[in-house]
Amino acid sequence: MITQEHPKAVIVIFGATGDLAKRKLFPSIYRLVKNKKISENFAVVGVARRPWTNEEFRQNVSDSIQTSMKESANLDEFTSHFHYHPFDVTNPSSYLELNDLLNDLNTTYKTEGNRIFYLAMAPEFFGTIAQNLKKEGLTATEGWSRLVIEKPFGHDLPSAQTLNQEIREAFNEDQIYRIDHYLGKEMVQNIEVIRFANALFEPLWNNRYISNIQVTSSEVLGVEDRGRYYEKSGALRDMVQNHMLQMVALLAMEPPIKLTTDEIRSEKVKVLRALRPVKDDDVAKYFIRGQYDSGEMANEPVVSYRNESNVDDQSQTETYVAGKLLIDNFRWAGVPFYIRTGKRMAAKSTKIVVQFKDIPMNLYYNKGASVPPNLLVIHIQPEEGITLQLNAKKDDDAGYSQPVKLDLSNNFLEGINTPEAYEKLLYDCMRGDATNFTHWDEVALSWSYVDPISDAWKEGKANLTTYPSGSMGPKEAEEMLKKDGFKWWPVN
Numbered sequence: 001m002i003t004q005e006h007p008k009a010v011i012v013i014f015g016a017t018g019d020l021a022k023r024k025l026f027p028s029i030y031r032l033v034k035n036k037k038i039s040e041n042f043a044v045v046g047v048a049r050r051p052w053t054n055e056e057f058r059q060n061v062s063d064s065i066q067t068s069m070k071e072s073a074n075l076d077e078f079t080s081h082f083h084y085h086p087f088d089v090t091n092p093s094s095y096l097e098l099n100d101l102l103n104d105l106n107t108t109y110k111t112e113g114n115r116i117f118y119l120a121m122a123p124e125f126f127g128t129i130a131q132n133l134k135k136e137g138l139t140a141t142e143g144w145s146r147l148v149i150e151k152p153f154g155h156d157l158p159s160a161q162t163l164n165q166e167i168r169e170a171f172n173e174d175q176i177y178r179i180d181h182y183l184g185k186e187m188v189q190n191i192e193v194i195r196f197a198n199a200l201f202e203p204l205w206n207n208r209y210i211s212n213i214q215v216t217s218s219e220v221l222g223v224e225d226r227g228r229y230y231e232k233s234g235a236l237r238d239m240v241q242n243h244m245l246q247m248v249a250l251l252a253m254e255p256p257i258k259l260t261t262d263e264i265r266s267e268k269v270k271v272l273r274a275l276r277p278v279k280d281d282d283v284a285k286y287f288i289r290g291q292y293d294s295g296e297m298a299n300e301p302v303v304s305y306r307n308e309s310n311v312d313d314q315s316q317t318e319t320y321v322a323g324k325l326l327i328d329n330f331r332w333a334g335v336p337f338y339i340r341t342g343k344r345m346a347a348k349s350t351k352i353v354v355q356f357k358d359i360p361m362n363l364y365y366n367k368g369a370s371v372p373p374n375l376l377v378i379h380i381q382p383e384e385g386i387t388l389q390l391n392a393k394k395d396d397d398a399g400y401s402q403p404v405k406l407d408l409s410n411n412f413l414e415g416i417n418t419p420e421a422y423e424k425l426l427y428d429c430m431r432g433d434a435t436n437f438t439h440w441d442e443v444a445l446s447w448s449y450v451d452p453i454s455d456a457w458k459e460g461k462a463n464l465t466t467y468p469s470g471s472m473g474p475k476e477a478e479e480m481l482k483k484d485g486f487k488w489w490p491v492n
């Protein structure tokens, strides 16, 4: 249900002194205002433990925008919409005071009683905050109230269920916006359009013509200062349970009957239901886990994961995962979906490669080798675009075919300035469009798929291998594809 094109609301950010607010949320709100997506009828309330004043908070907002966007305009008018409220999440009087402030701002900015509660902070407080918001009357306004939740949504199925029950006592499913920021990326949103708006692809998009699909999300950065969180999470929970499975669902789903939130989500849910569970004894065969060792990045030496701060020097946490997923339905039976993601890899790149089956007979022998397969590459980041790899005759090389690329890159199209994922998601939430947020059913199914893998790892049922920083991951991941007669296509 889309409620407003130029939405009006008070946005309450819990964790307003944190990194996410500074790096993503403040700049996104600024761009939404600058691009006239949201009207002047908005206010932002920053909530956190620190005893900041409004002035300190506004200075912080302004610094964040100047740093991340190199913005030199005067920001005073914009930051005057920002207010700070020191807060103790467990103290009921904090909520009552907050409610008074929200009522005042509603009158000043004429926000029609609309409220967004954005939880950008430690997940252990999500349940408490949601329940107190309801108990202390903050969700009872004449407008709408919505809850935005950052990941992690639990650390396994049982903990996610508990959290869900807690927040569902205070908010209905359609008031809950669970963020997966990959769903806000322009080219992730484009997967559906590329598939369902092109007569060229849809007839081929199945196990008769596609041999395998590869989804890679590699990062150059290490764990940085997030050791404490990452030690408990690892790449499987941090990237696979959410971002990677969401991309697989978009690639594999059936065309929805309509482009509505419910129809799209229900097609994605069907894919997650059709994922073949990985049996305990098969985990080592289908999933490879690795941890980065020391190495070189951009000619500079970097330390191993175990030597990062707040990381155990005997840590068994994986910083890399490669997996082979099978989807047991008519369209995809027999087509492996390979995924891989890791930190401290050779390149920062998120790409999807769809490899089509070989042609039945090789007329154009390619200097003795077989004709390379057709590939459709969807570039998610840092470049955005699509490439179609075909075969054609080049020069005067009679009788030979060679790969040629049809390249469409957004980076080359004039005037295109892709909005940040968070900007789109915040705008969607303000308009009441939950399509690009994760429904509880998707969260639950993703954990059900991932939990047996992490359990088997905990029981030591598969080796943790290492890979040098600056490489593309452990050799075991290469071997996994080789056994199937495939190879990872390069991402850089």
Ligand code: BG6
Binding pocket: 217, 219, 238, 239, 350
């Ligand atoms: C986050 C993970 O969800 O995604 C991080 O917690 C990871 O560990 C990040 O670095 C990657 O996001 P992006 O948009 O840079 O690919």
